[in-house]
Amino acid sequence: GQNIDQPTEMTATEGAIVQINCTYQTSGFNGLFWYQQHAGEAPTFLSYNVLDGLEEKGRFSSFLSRSKGYSYLLLKELQMKDSASYLCAVRGYQKVTFGTGTKLQVIP
Amino acid sequence: NAGVTQTPKFQVLKTGQSMTLQCAQDMNHEYMSWYRQDPGMGLRLIHYSVGAGITDQGEVPNGYNVSRSTTEDFPLRLLSAAPSQTSVYFCASSSPIGGGYTEAFFGQGTRLTVV
Numbered sequence: 001g002q003n004i005d006q007p008t009e010m011t012a013t014e015g016a017i018v019q020i021n022c023t024y025q026t027s028g029f030n031g032l033f034w035y036q037q038h039a040g041e042a043p044t045f046l047s048y049n050v051l052d053g054l055e056e057k058g059r060f061s062s063f064l065s066r067s068k069g070y071s072y073l074l075l076k077e078l079q080m081k082d083s084a085s086y087l088c089a090v091r092g093y094q095k096v097t098f099g100t101g102t103k104l105q106v107i108p
Numbered sequence: 109n110a111g112v113t114q115t116p117k118f119q120v121l122k123t124g125q126s127m128t129l130q131c132a133q134d135m136n137h138e139y140m141s142w143y144r145q146d147p148g149m150g151l152r153l154i155h156y157s158v159g160a161g162i163t164d165q166g167e168v169p170n171g172y173n174v175s176r177s178t179t180e181d182f183p184l185r186l187l188s189a190a191p192s193q194t195s196v197y198f199c200a201s202s203s204p205i206g207g208g209y210t211e212a213f214f215g216q217g218t219r220l221t222v223v
Binding site: 033 | 139148152153164166213214215216217
């Protein structure tokens, strides 16, 4: 089976940097995804890691350590529109399992 | 490019009624899945399919049936609706690429209330 843990809520200030952590235990690993979900909307893709290291995409970066079962999503230069839930998801052999998500509130 | 089309957006059912949530994708994706999302529970996998004619159970399959007769369509059937099935349902699709998979593309969601 798969078990994914993320903090439930986080608060950060506009313009700052925030790191959202995700730890996982999985039988089989074929990649880790991060999604953003605004309230009342569908999740949208942010990043994908299958090898160890950092993937950077604009203001968003994602890091993966397969040996530690650990990933983080780094959001820089926070904007008010970044207030959303951030979902960590792990693909095993076939299934994709999601964490419960981290609700990020960006304050002025 | 429509992506993943999910219908209906909203539905109210009475306990015991049955219904089908429709999901169609036009990206020729092999992998399709259904999730339900409840407060504090995240997205939980109901059923998934790795190709036409192949389906398998996820974490919470009880009370739901699926079929995959074509690559494009993956309907979810509620056999006898119960209040515990009140939730937001998402359909998603993705495709294998290289050694991994593309990201999942989600439908808009169906907000189902069972009274």
